[in-house]
Amino acid sequence: MIPQKITEEMTARRRDFHKYPERGWTEFRTTAICAAALERLGWRVRFADEFIEPARVMGRDIDAAAEKRRALAQGAPAEAMSRIGEYTGLCAELGEGSPLTVMRFDIDCVETAESAEPSHRPAALGFASVNAGLSHSCGHDGHAAIGLALAEMLANERQNLRGTVRLLFQPAEEGVRGGYAFAPLARGADHFIASHLGLGLPTGVVCGGMGGFLCSTKFDAEFTGRAAHAGGEPERGRNALLAAAQAALAIHSIAPHSGGVMRVNVGVLSAGEGRNVVPPHALMKIETRGENDGIAAYAYERAEAALKGAALMYGAELAVTKRGETTAAESDEKLARIITDEAASVPGVTGTRLHRRISVSDDACWLMRETQKSGGLAAYACFGADAPAGHHNGAFDLDEAALPIALETLYKTAARLNAAE
Numbered sequence: 026m027i028p029q030k031i032t033e034e035m036t037a038r039r040r041d042f043h044k045y046p047e048r049g050w051t052e053f054r055t056t057a058i059c060a061a062a063l064e065r066l067g068w069r070v071r072f073a074d075e076f077i078e079p080a081r082v083m084g085r086d087i088d089a090a091a092e093k094r095r096a097l098a099q100g101a102p103a104e105a106m107s108r109i110g111e112y113t114g115l116c117a118e119l120g121e122g123s124p125l126t127v128m129r130f131d132i133d134c135v136e137t138a139e140s141a142e143p144s145h146r147p148a149a150l151g152f153a154s155v156n157a158g159l160s161h162s163c164g165h166d167g168h169a170a171i172g173l174a175l176a177e178m179l180a181n182e183r184q185n186l187r188g189t190v191r192l193l194f195q196p197a198e199e200g201v202r203g204g205y206a207f208a209p210l211a212r213g214a215d216h217f218i219a220s221h222l223g224l225g226l227p228t229g230v231v232c233g234g235m236g237g238f239l240c241s242t243k244f245d246a247e248f249t250g251r252a253a254h255a256g257g258e259p260e261r262g263r264n265a266l267l268a269a270a271q272a273a274l275a276i277h278s279i280a281p282h283s284g285g286v287m288r289v290n291v292g293v294l295s296a297g298e299g300r301n302v303v304p305p306h307a308l309m310k311i312e313t314r315g316e317n318d319g320i321a322a323y324a325y326e327r328a329e330a331a332l333k334g335a336a337l338m339y340g341a342e343l344a345v346t347k348r349g350e351t352t353a354a355e356s357d358e359k360l361a362r363i364i365t366d367e368a369a370s371v372p373g374v375t376g377t378r379l380h381r382r383i384s385v386s387d388d389a390c391w392l393m394r395e396t397q398k399s400g401g402l403a404a405y406a407c408f409g410a411d412a413p414a415g416h417h418n419g420a421f422d423l424d425e426a427a428l429p430i431a432l433e434t435l436y437k438t439a440a441r442l443n444a445a446e
């Protein structure tokens with residue numbers, strides 16, 4: 026069903042993206058490669074500056090000029106690069122009118138170093154990350170490659186399709202920073218599908234409708250106190266380190282919620298300057314999660330109260346900055362069933378599941394909710410992929426046999442949803 030040439034090119038692209046991973050909002054090379062490939066196939070491409078509302082962008086802290094120079098030095102196509110503005114990611118469309126089917130592929134990497142062990146296949150085969158401290162250890166290299174292969178399959182079959190297929194190549198999923206800015210592109214969609222490789226399922230297993238995603242807020246808290254000689258006049262200092270330390274303990278002591286799953290984590294606390302100085306600065310990186318909007322709001326509000334209380338105790342100034350946020354969503358069973366039905370006859374598929382709960386967060390939930398708000402159907406599919414290590418671990422690698430399974434399932438699903446009468 027999938028031509029050998031398309032599978033080979035998809036695998037080669039996955040390895041190329043893998044070698045040049047780009048963190049959220051810096052995916053200039055990936056965006057340019059996708060744009061050039063999509064336009065060659067006849068897709069209408071809009072770069073993110075054309076549709077993003079800057080107020081919806083979260084956690085973007087980059088030197089765009091430097092990242093663009095890096096992208097060009099790493100082989101990004103210059104013509105497409107010259108048309109990218111501030112923001113990475115793109116929207117590509119084929120066809121006109123309804124029905125409108127939207128599919129999202131996230132393209133960013135994880136901020137963790139990749140294993141250099143010879144037992145790590147990308148290292149052994151020479152496609153391990155060349156960007157220090159960054160690696161495609163969530164599998165989004167595979168997602169981007171599948172999206173491009175799907176674009177080719179659909180372009181080849183366009184005479185048999187009606188309506189519009191819209192493919193989104195979304196930046197900054199990690200830290201749930203990009204989904205909110207891309208959510209308006211799902212408005213009015215008849216069908217929306219997000220998908221992920223792996224997630225603990227073995228190669229050959231396809232789940233049509235993941236659920237149980239958690240609402241999550243990521244934020245930084247900065248305490249500013251006052252430095253003073255720790256021996257000479259400590260009473261003149263305002264201790265930002267102690268304020269942050271108290272806040273960390275208070276956040277991890279927030280009472281659990283009877284209504285369902287809740288999570289809090291202080292992932293980073295850095296503070297202080299010198300051994301003999303009352304610490305004037307402290308930075309905390311925090312996340313709160315909840316099974317629904319109410320529990321998530323409870324966790325965030327209690328964490329904020331703990332931060333404010335600690336600031337008051339130590340006479341420190343507090344600044345809280347939201348770095349990312351996502352809501353929760355559930356897959357619609359009707360669409361999940363279409364995906365599993367189509368997957369069942371795909372070569373290599375050994376089993377299908379209609380539903381599976383998972384307690385992580387994905388900002389595709391913004392797009393799912395946007396679709397469902399206007400009466401469309403949304404689903405989050407998972408394509409199992411054996412992996413030698415867990416997601417976000419430097420030794421993570423994808424079983425590439427999962428790529429054609431995901432491609433063919435998504436292709437057959439889109440072809441069915443947009444079948445010409």
Ligand SMILES: [Zn+2]
Binds near residue numbers: 135199
């Ligand atoms: Zn991830």
Ligand SMILES: [Zn+2]
Binds near residue numbers: 163164165198221
């Ligand atoms: Zn991911």
